[in-house]
Amino acid sequence: xxxxxxxxxxxxxxxxxxxxxxxxxxxxxxxxxxxxxxxxxxxxxxxxxxxxxxxxxxxxxxxxxxxxxxxxxxxxxxxxxxxxxxxxxxxxxxxxxxxxxxxxxxxxxxxxxxxxxxxxxxxxxxxxxxxxxxxxxxxxxxxxxxxxxxxxxxxxxxxxxxxxxxxxxxxxxxxxxxxxxxxxxxxxxxxxxxxxxxxxxxxxxxxxxxxxxxxxxxxxxxxxxxxxxxxxxxxxxxxxxxxxxxxxxxxxxxxxxxxxxxxxxxxxxxxxxxxxxxxxxxxxxxxxxxxxxxxxxxxxxxxxxxxxxxxxxxxxxxxxxxxxxxxxxxxxxxxxxxxxxxxxxxxxxxxxxxxxxxxxxxxxxxxxxxxxxxxxxxxxxxxxxxxxxxxxxxxxxxxxxxxxxxxxxxxxxxxxxxxxxxxxxxxxxxxxxxxxxxxxxxxxxxxxxxxxxxxxxxxxxxxxxxxxxxxxxxxxxxxxxxxxxxxxxxxxxxxxxxxxxxxxxxxxxxxxxxxxxxxxxxxxxxxxxxxxxxxxxxxxxxxxxxxxxxxxxxxxxxxxxxxxxxxxxxxxxxxxxxxxxxxxxxxxxxxxxxxxxxxxxxxxxxxxxxxxxxxxxxxxxxxxxxxxxxxxxxxxxxxxxx
Numbered sequence: 001x002x003x004x005x006x007x008x009x010x011x012x013x014x015x016x017x018x019x020x021x022x023x024x025x026x027x028x029x030x031x032x033x034x035x036x037x038x039x040x041x042x043x044x045x046x047x048x049x050x051x052x053x054x055x056x057x058x059x060x061x062x063x064x065x066x067x068x069x070x071x072x073x074x075x076x077x078x079x080x081x082x083x084x085x086x087x088x089x090x091x092x093x094x095x096x097x098x099x100x101x102x103x104x105x106x107x108x109x110x111x112x113x114x115x116x117x118x119x120x121x122x123x124x125x126x127x128x129x130x131x132x133x134x135x136x137x138x139x140x141x142x143x144x145x146x147x148x149x150x151x152x153x154x155x156x157x158x159x160x161x162x163x164x165x166x167x168x169x170x171x172x173x174x175x176x177x178x179x180x181x182x183x184x185x186x187x188x189x190x191x192x193x194x195x196x197x198x199x200x201x202x203x204x205x206x207x208x209x210x211x212x213x214x215x216x217x218x219x220x221x222x223x224x225x226x227x228x229x230x231x232x233x234x235x236x237x238x239x240x241x242x243x244x245x246x247x248x249x250x251x252x253x254x255x256x257x258x259x260x261x262x263x264x265x266x267x268x269x270x271x272x273x274x275x276x277x278x279x280x281x282x283x284x285x286x287x288x289x290x291x292x293x294x295x296x297x298x299x300x301x302x303x304x305x306x307x308x309x310x311x312x313x314x315x316x317x318x319x320x321x322x323x324x325x326x327x328x329x330x331x332x333x334x335x336x337x338x339x340x341x342x343x344x345x346x347x348x349x350x351x352x353x354x355x356x357x358x359x360x361x362x363x364x365x366x367x368x369x370x371x372x373x374x375x376x377x378x379x380x381x382x383x384x385x386x387x388x389x390x391x392x393x394x395x396x397x398x399x400x401x402x403x404x405x406x407x408x409x410x411x412x413x414x415x416x417x418x419x420x421x422x423x424x425x426x427x428x429x430x431x432x433x434x435x436x437x438x439x440x441x442x443x444x445x446x447x448x449x450x451x452x453x454x455x456x457x458x459x460x461x462x463x464x465x466x467x468x469x470x471x472x473x474x475x476x477x478x479x480x481x482x483x484x485x486x487x488x489x490x491x492x493x494x495x496x497x498x499x500x501x502x503x504x505x506x507x508x509x510x511x512x513x514x515x516x517x518x519x520x521x522x523x524x525x526x527x528x529x530x531x532x533x534x535x536x537x538x539x540x541x542x543x544x545x546x547x548x549x550x551x552x553x554x555x556x557x558x559x560x561x562x563x564x565x566x567x568x569x570x571x572x573x574x575x576x577x578x579x580x581x582x583x584x585x586x587x588x589x590x591x592x593x594x595x596x597x598x599x600x601x602x603x604x605x606x607x608x609x610x611x612x613x614x615x616x617x618x619x620x621x622x623x624x625x626x627x628x629x630x631x632x633x634x635x636x637x638x639x640x641x642x
Contacts, residue, residue: 034430034506038437041509045395045440052388055381056357063360067372070160071104074131074370079106079160091120091162093151095132103131104370110162111153118144120151199575206557206576213552214583221545221584222591226337229541229595230327237320240537241309248302255298259291315529318628322530322606323537325624326598329411335424336404336598340590343400347393354389361385387451394443394450398499401597402431402439405503408601412609413504413620427503438502438509442495449491453484500601504608516604523607534599542588549584550577 070079071090080088087106095101105124111117121128121144128147129136139146156165203210229236309316330336364378406427414420431439460477467473497516498509507515520527557573570576606621610629613619619629 034434036434036437037502037506037508038435038441040437041441041444042437045391045437045444048388048391051384055361055385055388058381059357059360059364059378059385062375062378063363065359065363067363067367068359071106072367072370072372073106073127074103075127076367076370077106078367089157089160089162091151091155093128093132095134095150103127105131107162110155110157111151112155112165114144114148114153117147117151117153121147198571202570202572202575203579205570206553206573209553209556210576210580210583213549213556214580215587217549217552217580218545218584218587219591221548222588225541225545225588226327226330226591226595229323230331233323233327234320237316237323237533237537240540241316241533244536245302245305248298248305252295252298252302255291255295258288259295260288261292261295312525312529312532314628315526316533318526318625319530319533321624321628322599322602323534325602325622326595328622329408329598329602330595332411332417332420333407333423336407336594337591339400339404339424340594343396344590346396350389350392350396354385357385358382387447390447390450391443394446395439398439398443398446398495399431399436401496401499402435402503403427404594404597405500405601406430408598409500409504409605412602412605415620431503434506435502438512439499441509442498446491446495449488453488456484457481496600497604500604503601504605519604519607519611522611526607527603530599530603534596538592538596542585542592545588546581546585550581553577553580 066081067078070081070088072078073084073090077084079090084106087108089107089110091105091107091111092102093105095103105120105127107120107124109116111120121139125136125139128134128139132150134146152164154165155162361378361382362374363372364375365373366375367373403424404427407423410423410427411417411420460480464473464477494513494517497520498513501507501512501516501519502509505512505515554573554577557570557576606625606628609620614629617629619626621629
């Protein structure tokens with residue numbers, strides 16, 4: 001083996017260095033002396049940007065956003081244009097034959113009252129008759145009853161489409177659509193639609209509560225959990241594993257009662273012999289056999305869980321040490337916590353760009369029979385546009401991963417942590433200067449796999465429609481979807497480790513992917529224990545943050561807004577609480593994604609350190625991690641972390 005400097009990417013040509021004690025190890029780091037890699041893929045990425053610029057130019061030249069902005073009536077006229085110059089709103093009415101099929105009429109404004117609807121009919125009566133198949137006399141009968149029933153008011157303009165105004169509509173307004181119907185499905189649909197509208201209104205009224213609890217509360221709770229993780233990682237991990245085992249025991253206990261293995265256990269069912277009281281359940285023998293099978297399956301899972309924990313006890317201890325180490329890294333570099341927000345903003349910009357150009361592409365074509373017929377050439381360009389946006393999304397995500405991995409690696413591969421200066425800034429510089437091409441290649445692979453999966457899913461749906469109720473085809477397609485999902489997850493896992501190794505050693509993407517995969521396979525049990533522990537703990541943390549934020553929203557609405565006479569009424573805190581949970585979970589996801597990525601990077605650095613320096617014992621690992629090395633040097637009591 002060459003010198004430790006050479007192996008770790010430092011200056012070569014030195015004689016082999018003898019093993020040194022912990023205090024004698026000098027500064028060496030594999031993040032130095034690197035070259036620009038994968039230039040070809042960077043050039044291809046720049047060409048793709050040029051291609052997207054061409055697509056955008058063609059879309060803007062050929063498209064007409066007014067088609068999407070104002071809409072097309074069923075008479076094949078574009079609202080706010082030509083003969084419809086003063087009619088810029090699109091009103092939807094049911095056609096009378098099927099309540100879920102509508103026709104569209106351009107109107108000067110969205111109807112606020114039934115009188116507005118009647119006036120619209122008087123002006124557009126021919127369109128009502130031609131598009132619905134209902135005679136003029138039927139429309140006018142009983143003081144324009146069909147007009148009032150099939151075209152709902154009051155309505156509000158949303159993108160120049162007249163939709164039901166939920167701010168003034170009470171619980172019976174939507175029933176006009178279904179009045180006179182004896183079909184229970186109509187009543188159910190009306191109730192469901194009204195619930196949705198009430199939920200939409202509640203979210204509008206409580207948007208500031210959602211932001212305060214979801215965004216503000218999520219950030220505060222995530223920071224608090226990070227502090228708990230740093231100080232109490234050991235009890236948190238073991239308590240989580242204990243709670244999981246306790247859940248398995250409870251399930252075993254209940255299944256034992258249901259299976260008749262133990263008497264007096266389980267939820268009892270009625271005897272079914274006309275007595276009308278509850279007694280010992282008489283479970284059918286077939287169901288009892290099912291419960292027995294489930295009981296023994298869960299017994300096996302419980303035993304396997306205990307054996308796995310016992311077998312991997314040392315590796316679980318390593319996982320806990322890595323969690324402590326990751327918390328120390330984030331404490332030393334708090335800027336890491338903020339790094340995800342910049343890519344999120346950039347991805348938001350890419351998303352807006354994608355929607356904007358896609359809208360132009362979607363508006364290209366000619367109006368025929370009340371519909372927009374797409375231009376086929378520009379329709380194909382839509383595929384390229386979606387692919388490019390996916391590529392840029394994965395590129396930004398990958399560049400962020402390399403930046404984070406570079407900063408964490410700089411922390412790991414240095415002897416004196418106090419001498420580390422601006423690791424995040426230096427990592428950004430290295431990533432942009434040397435590794436943009438590698439990130440472009442990795443993101444291209446991910447975008448290709450994602451688009452391929454979408455296409456194959458689309459083709460499988462077409463095949464499913466053509467095959468009818470063929471159960472064999474359904475099973476095959478189900479297996480196919482699972483395989484594609486697993487393949488995509490594998491590629492993402494491979495790419496993630498490649499990005500880490502790019503940041504550590506500066507290799508090209510393919511070499512880094514090979515190196516990362518080799519490290520994972522040679523430390524498979526360590527990796528398994530790490531992902532088992534961190535995934536479970538961090539997932540529960542994300543759920544906990546979202547849940548507490550949602551509870552805060554519920555309390556705020558029920559205890560504050562209810563007694564605030566100046567605020568609009570809220571029908572239920574359910575919808576705002578769900579939105580708050582989602583927002584809080586997303587904020588926690590961004591925070592804990594940094595924690596998880598820091599743990600993964602530290603783990604790969606640890607494995608690389610163990611592989612390269614096991615013969616010398618000249619490790620870079622901290623005192624906390626040294627005892628888990630294959631040939632750990634002996635440490636005095638004072639060397640152990642407190």
